[in-house]
Amino acid sequence: MSATSEVAELYTTIEESARQLDVACSRDKVWPLLTAFAQAFAHPGAVVAFRVATALRHAGELDCRFRTHPDDRDPYTFAVSKGLTEKTDHPVGTLLSDIHGRCFVESHGIDFGAVGGFKKIYGAFTPDDLQEASKLADLPSMPRSLAENLAFFARHGLDDRVGVLGIDYPNRTVNVYFNEVPAECFRPGTIVSTLREIGMAEPSEQMLKLGEKAFGLYVTLGWDSPRIERICYAAATTDLATLPVPVEPEIEKFVKSVPYGGEDRKFVYGVALTPHGEYYKLESHYKWKPGAVNFI
Numbered sequence: 448m449s450a451t452s453e454v455a456e457l458y459t460t461i462e463e464s465a466r467q468l469d470v471a472c473s474r475d476k477v478w479p480l481l482t483a484f485a486q487a488f489a490h491p492g493a494v495v496a497f498r499v500a501t502a503l504r505h506a507g508e509l510d511c512r513f514r515t516h517p518d519d520r521d522p523y524t525f526a527v528s529k530g531l532t533e534k535t536d537h538p539v540g541t542l543l544s545d546i547h548g549r550c551f552v553e554s555h556g557i558d559f560g561a562v563g564g565f566k567k568i569y570g571a572f573t574p575d576d577l578q579e580a581s582k583l584a585d586l587p588s589m590p591r592s593l594a595e596n597l598a599f600f601a602r603h604g605l606d607d608r609v610g611v612l613g614i615d616y617p618n619r620t621v622n623v624y625f626n627e628v629p630a631e632c633f634r635p636g637t638i639v640s641t642l643r644e645i646g647m648a649e650p651s652e653q654m655l656k657l658g659e660k661a662f663g664l665y666v667t668l669g670w671d672s673p674r675i676e677r678i679c680y681a682a683a684t685t686d687l688a689t690l691p692v693p694v695e696p697e698i699e700k701f702v703k704s705v706p707y708g709g710e711d712r713k714f715v716y717g718v719a720l721t722p723h724g725e726y727y728k729l730e731s732h733y734k735w736k737p738g739a740v741n742f743i
Contacts, residue, residue, distance in 0.1 A: 714730065
């Protein structure tokens, strides 16, 4: 299938899925983004996923993310040149180039909303070249909050296990994803003490049950505070019925509304905790290839 056909098919899928979820898809924001990155969808290793969340700040939105494959193009500079996002003097605008200057980035991911358009860029490192948080903290444009929390990451065996960085341009935050997380981090007692240590809300029993099944976690950092803003634990499955927690009504509706390709459906189910409470997110893969990076 040609890149043009792939884009048309994906847009139709997004528009129809959004309609079934009572979300108003913005063609003016979605179509230009899909056409700008058209080659990503025609690639044999294309990965595309949809996501919803139960938090109020995510209400009325259907998120989509896709993987771009290694090339010489800086996806942020390219997005700015195509008018998909505005250039900014804030450090968030130079962080990706700083990362490229220090590390080898195997591939990128692009995150956008059916309503809000362009949102995030992810930079994924190779599994055998996980990065050290302490070295990333030295990047000129990295939030100082990463350096402020290095002792926390070291105590939990995470300092040298950074697998992905996600840059949120509208919200001016950075997600730090950890791979090969020590099993101890997912034990209920450790989760409770970890959350108290960084000032998050007390977890529910449902959250602790999901946390025991998690494969990874990430934290959200910003430029305006030294604190960790959010921490998320994520579990992967091909059958939501096997999860040890009930599925929220919003997420059940999402599962029934969004299509998928291939024989096995793949989900990543995450619980995010903030100082004010917890909320849940589900990523459902529309196109998936073995070995692709899991994140939510």
